[in-house]
């Protein structure tokens with residue numbers, strides 16, 4: 001059993017607002033949102049952080065190309081990301097952080113001070129191949145020159161340029177063994193296992209110190225004043241800005257109220273329970289971030305969940321291929337809940353996934369319209385016509401009734417275990433497998449025949465079916481908040497909280513605390529309406 005009121009702090013990566021959000025961003029927000037909603041419904045005190053990563057050379061260059069200041073670009077696009085969260089995807093975040101927020105600059109300077117006080121920061125110089133797209137250096141052996149004469153990073157395929165500059169370094173090498181020890185003692189620190197293993201192999205191969213400041217541009221957070229104003233480098237600091245990844249990762253602390261913003265919240269929510277990120281940034285989160293925290297004397301997050309990438313029909317999304325999908329268009333075309341369901345049901349969260357029109361429509365029609373929508377509509381219509389539009393009074397339950405309900409009852413624990421490891425796919429697959437059993441039960445029992453032969457038995461079958469639909473709807477809430485809420489309205493289940501924000505028409509969430517309770521016979525029901533339309 002989880003402690004009912006235990007805090008649960010989770011985060012998404014913060015996106016670079018140098019362009020429009022795409023469906024890959026939406027995927028991460030939706031998954032993290034489902035996780036946040038599940039924990040809330042399960043009684044946890046959730047804090048959910050998302051936002052934008054606004055500093056660095058990439059942002060500065062894009063702004064120059066567009067003839068605006070970096071802050072203008074960031075402000076304009078951060079609003080686009082936030083609007084997507086609010087108006088398109090119904091993301092239930094608690095704070096949308098921007099790394100240009102003033103409390104964040106303070107957090108970045110504080111973590112720097114602490115790492116420095118711990119003897120982990122020194123001034124040196126760096127020469128290497130820098131990728132602006134990836135905002136990181138690569139060793140010569142990690143790059144290759146293509147047929148077009150352009151040198152690129154092998155790992156990410158992005159262009160690199162030779163950069164030499166004075167730089168502050170973080171003693172990452174010192175943390176090789178402490179990191180390996182931590183991984184060994186916390187086998188769930190990162191997941192899925194195969195991605196975690198890649199990280200471990202990388203650390204085992206040896207870590208070099210990390211360049212953590214830049215002098216070639218100014219769009220970043222200033223370093224803190226030196227602890228010793230007489231220090232040899234004191235007057236040099238003003239030329240440096242903090243490396244964007246030190247800045248970005250620290251957002252997770254700022255968002256929890258560190259260092260001075262909200263100490264009570266920080267004590268309550270830190271360490272984070274979960275960072276949700278994509279596979280391209282696993283090293284930053286599984287190596288650099290815990291090393292910075294160890295150096296600063298702060299606790300490490302419990303878990304980093306590394307999701308795969310979304311591809312369009314198997315092809316990488318890119319502007320040049322013209323196959324970048326905008327979340328707004330997707331949602332307009334299929335509906336938000338169908339998209340959310342598709343993304344979390346179609347492939348395991350850790351794996352790469354491919355989407356196509358056919359795949360989305362097939363999930364929408366088969367799983368939602370047929371398996372759930374039809375069952376709900378048929379049983380509720382029969383109740384409306386034959387049971388006085390109220391929850392029917394069941395008779396004695398048969399073996400078949402008990403068997404199907406036992407399967408449905410087991411779904412809460414199964415979903416808890418699946419969500420605990422962000423296995424949305426498993427939770428939904430199992431729920432829909434059981435829903436298939438409920439459909440088979442409904443077809444076998446044929447209440448439309450019983451209506452003529454055995455009305456009390458018809459009422460029992462309808463009652464059992466509504467019980468099953470209610471529990472499935474309760475568990476569907478994190479993934480499809482609005483549809484599930486509307487379905488629960490149709491079942492006469494009272495709501496407790498606020499409805500979602502995206503034009504939600506249902507009356508809001510129902511906690512899992514009442515999962516095992518029964519529908520009350522005689523409860524009046526509204527006129528049934530289809531909740532899961534077919535895609536024509």
Ligand code: ME8
Pocket residue numbers: 012013014015016017023024025027028053248249251276277278279280281308309310311317
């Ligand atoms: O990496 N499919 O920002 P970002 C799935 N600012 N996920 C994808 C994706 C795709 N096609 N493309 C990107 C950054 N993502 C940094 C993060 S965190 C302290 C700083 C994911 O805008 C990506 O893996 O490039 C990352 O988790 C998130 O979207 C933001 O990517």
